[in-house]
Amino acid sequence: MADAHKLEIFRGLLKFKSNTQKIWGVLVxxxxxxxxxxxxxxxxxEALIDTSxxxxxxxxxxxxxxxxxxxxxxxxxxxxxxDEKSSLRRTIVWxxxxxxxxxxxxxxxxxxxxxxxxxxxFVTWNF
Amino acid sequence: MDSTVTTGAEENVxxxxxxxxxxxxxxxxxxxxxxxxALTFSGFLAAYGFSRFKFIETWPIxxxxxxxxxxxxxxxxxxxVAFMTFILIMSSVTMxxxxxxxxxxxxxxxxxxxxxxxxxGAIFVGSQAWEWATFIKGDYGAVETRxxxxxxxxxxxxxxxxxxxxxxxxLPGERVMHERKNGLWFYxxxxxxxxxxxxxxxxxxxxSNILVRTETINAEGEKVVLSREEAMTKLQxxxxxxxxANLIQNEYGSRLFADFFFFITGFHGFHVFSGVMINLIIFxxxxxxxxxxxxxxxxxxxxxxxxxxxxxxxxxxxxxxxLV
Numbered sequence: 001m002a003d004a005h006k007l008e009i010f011r012g013l014l015k016f017k018s019n020t021q022k023i024w025g026v027l028v029x030x031x032x033x034x035x036x037x038x039x040x041x042x043x044x045x046e047a048l049i050d051t052s053x054x055x056x057x058x059x060x061x062x063x064x065x066x067x068x069x070x071x072x073x074x075x076x077x078x079x080x081x082x083d084e085k086s087s088l089r090r091t092i093v094w095x096x097x098x099x100x101x102x103x104x105x106x107x108x109x110x111x112x113x114x115x116x117x118x119x120x121x122f123v124t125w126n127f
Numbered sequence: 128m129d130s131t132v133t134t135g136a137e138e139n140v141x142x143x144x145x146x147x148x149x150x151x152x153x154x155x156x157x158x159x160x161x162x163x164x165a166l167t168f169s170g171f172l173a174a175y176g177f178s179r180f181k182f183i184e185t186w187p188i189x190x191x192x193x194x195x196x197x198x199x200x201x202x203x204x205x206x207x208v209a210f211m212t213f214i215l216i217m218s219s220v221t222m223x224x225x226x227x228x229x230x231x232x233x234x235x236x237x238x239x240x241x242x243x244x245x246x247x248g249a250i251f252v253g254s255q256a257w258e259w260a261t262f263i264k265g266d267y268g269a270v271e272t273r274x275x276x277x278x279x280x281x282x283x284x285x286x287x288x289x290x291x292x293x294x295x296x297x298l299p300g301e302r303v304m305h306e307r308k309n310g311l312w313f314y315x316x317x318x319x320x321x322x323x324x325x326x327x328x329x330x331x332x333x334x335s336n337i338l339v340r341t342e343t344i345n346a347e348g349e350k351v352v353l354s355r356e357e358a359m360t361k362l363q364x365x366x367x368x369x370x371x372a373n374l375i376q377n378e379y380g381s382r383l384f385a386d387f388f389f390f391i392t393g394f395h396g397f398h399v400f401s402g403v404m405i406n407l408i409i410f411x412x413x414x415x416x417x418x419x420x421x422x423x424x425x426x427x428x429x430x431x432x433x434x435x436x437x438x439x440x441x442x443x444x445x446x447x448x449x450l451v
Contacts, residue, residue, distance in 0.1 A: 038209040067446040078435040085149040100169040111180035127274035
């Protein structure tokens with residue numbers, strides 16, 4: 001495993017000569033993504049805030065997608081999942097993804113319901 | 128490397144020779160731990176999402192809460208957290224470089240990179256401690272109503288936030304805080320806000336430039352500011368002055384926000400701290416030549432997995448606590 005590093009990222013768009021070089025390349029990429037996130041967080045472009053998609057602001061969707069992109073590169077290149085067997089990779093990745101999606105789905109739907117009870121029900125809480 | 132008793136059937140699939148995941152015992156166990164730990168953090172973040180969706184119209188805006196940078200005055204939202212994120216990613220990079228140097232059996236580079244990783248982790252934990260201290264100390268101060276809601280103050284002409292000290296009156300004849308040296312030595316009164324509720328209310332009545340800001344967020348994503356008359360009726364419900372945040376009170380808005388801040392960043396900070404400690408142990412082992420004698424640096428790789436995981440979690444905490 002140690003000598004068999006896969007040295008290309010972005011599906012082969014970018015190839016590196018050595019593992020060290022790939023690490024620095026990934027760092028540059030992660031820094032750029034973080035910089036974009038912070039810039040969007042500070043400026044908060046009107047267009048992205050006003051548009052809503054699936055009950056959430058477009059800007060928030062962008063943040064979540066960029067986070068998942070970052071998580072992918074940290075897991076694949078820093079935790080070298082890219083070099084592991086696909087069976088190990090799938091075990092590690094899909095188990096939490098399934099469980100977390102399930103939990104988040106349940107909790108957010110329930111929270112939305114409680115929100116509507118607070119809003120329309122006979123509950124006084126904002127006084 | 129393997130401590131299993133080897134028999135002749137090693138190459139046979141049903142004789143124990145099969146390695147479906149192709150990873151050593153230690154590495155696999157580290158991954159087991161990380162997956163379960165990831166689920167713990169997900170539980171925290173999902174609970175945060177639950178509370179936030181429940182109070183979606185009154186949740187504090189993170190940009191207005193975390194605005195400080197050490198040694199600088201002024202309003203710099205996000206900058207310091209972005210710096211912390213960068214430090215953690217950077218220390219992740221030096222960790223991979225240490226693992227990579229370990230594979231090539233370069234002891235001195237491993238020592239050097241491990242050292243840099245530890246420094247990065249220490250800077251991060253220090254920054255988090257500073258962030259906690261700033262959050263606990265508070266910014267402007269606010270008034271809490273009987274219903275546990277927060278009313279903040281803004282200046283009418285500029286729209287900026289107004290600190291209690293900007294308008295509160297100092298009234299004579301108010302009660303004095305009990306100190307141990309005069310009276311019951313075994314009884315400590317604890318923290319008292321710098322202004323009493325009465326002083327804040329009187330100051331508000333006399334100063335027409337001050338308006339009240341509620342927790343409610345309007346369609347533009349800004350907190351609703353009340354007119355003077357509305358504010359007067361709202362302030363009749365005021366019950367106490369709140370400065371800073373703890374597990375019970377929170378001048379920034381919903382109490383749950385402070386609770387989740389302490390729990391999630393605290394749990395993460397604890398991970399970073401233990402990561403630094405484990406890194407230190409491995410660092411000394413590397414320096415003493417333990418892994419050189421063993422013939423491989425797999426321990427560095429395993430502790431590296433943990434360290435990257437801490438970074439991975441921070442990426443999510445950063446998004447869900449500070450950005451979204």
